[in-house]
């Protein structure tokens with residue numbers, strides 16, 4: 001019998017996940033279908049119970065349900081618990097178990113593009129929101145040595161550090177301090193929304209001190225090249241946008257459901273094609 005997977009969110013109409021996962025099911029000859037479910041906040045508990053009752057085999061979770069879903073699941077993996085957000089649910093013995101593949105998806109994509117593991121590098125994360133938390137805690141879980149955080153609001157960066165369950169050496173910086181010390185970093189990870197449409201010419205900090213041998217990864221993928229990436233490239237640094245992270249978080253979810261890791265290049269290409277010429 002065909003298995004049913006999906007993604008829940010609000011809004012959900014523009015999700016790229018169905019195209020990515022349905023292509024992978026087809027390519028790998030897996031008899032399954034992935035559907036976008038538009039679920040409003042007030043219907044979340046009923047939706048989860050309903051999906052379990054009708055036998056949905058697994059699903060992704062997106063905005064605004066990533067945190068609210070946690071108490072509705074039978075179990076939440078410790079890393080997702082620490083991150084405080086679930087993006088992937090698997091069904092095992094009729095129990096729903098929540099995971100977070102965003103951080104690992106990001107790190108796999110970064111390691112690949114960087115050409116080697118970044119764990120022993122001096123890393124700077126810009127931002128201290130949900131995406132920064134997933135990346136910082138997963139870096140911590142994987143044994144990263146030195147990860148500093150620069151954020152507009154000091155209190156949010158300090159909470160991020162204090163609540164991290166893994167031992168990581170971390171200095172907290174104001175954005176202006178990070179600008180001054182930028183030459184210290186091998187890897188710079190941009191996690192804020194600055195640079196997305198409509199503010200496509202905005203940057204979270206100035207890059208005057210970036211090293212030409214540094215690597216800058218911006219988790220934004222629309223536009224495909226942010227102002228920050230452009231500037232870093234002009235200064236000789238290598239750059240990457242967020243497409244790889246998006247493709248990999250999906251690929252890792254797929255692997256959790258089926259035991260097979262689909263081709264992340266193919267997934268990335270599908271998202272790129274769906275974005276088409278649209279760059280803002």
Ligand code: ATR
Nearest residue numbers: 127128129130131132151152153156191192193194
């Ligand atoms: P997400 O879950 O996508 O990471 P978020 O939790 O709202 O989003 O976090 C947004 C991040 O972008 C935060 O680090 C935020 O800084 P503050 O903690 O100071 O709010 C950062 N951010 C958003 N707009 C910003 C701006 N105009 N200038 C500087 N930082 C900004």
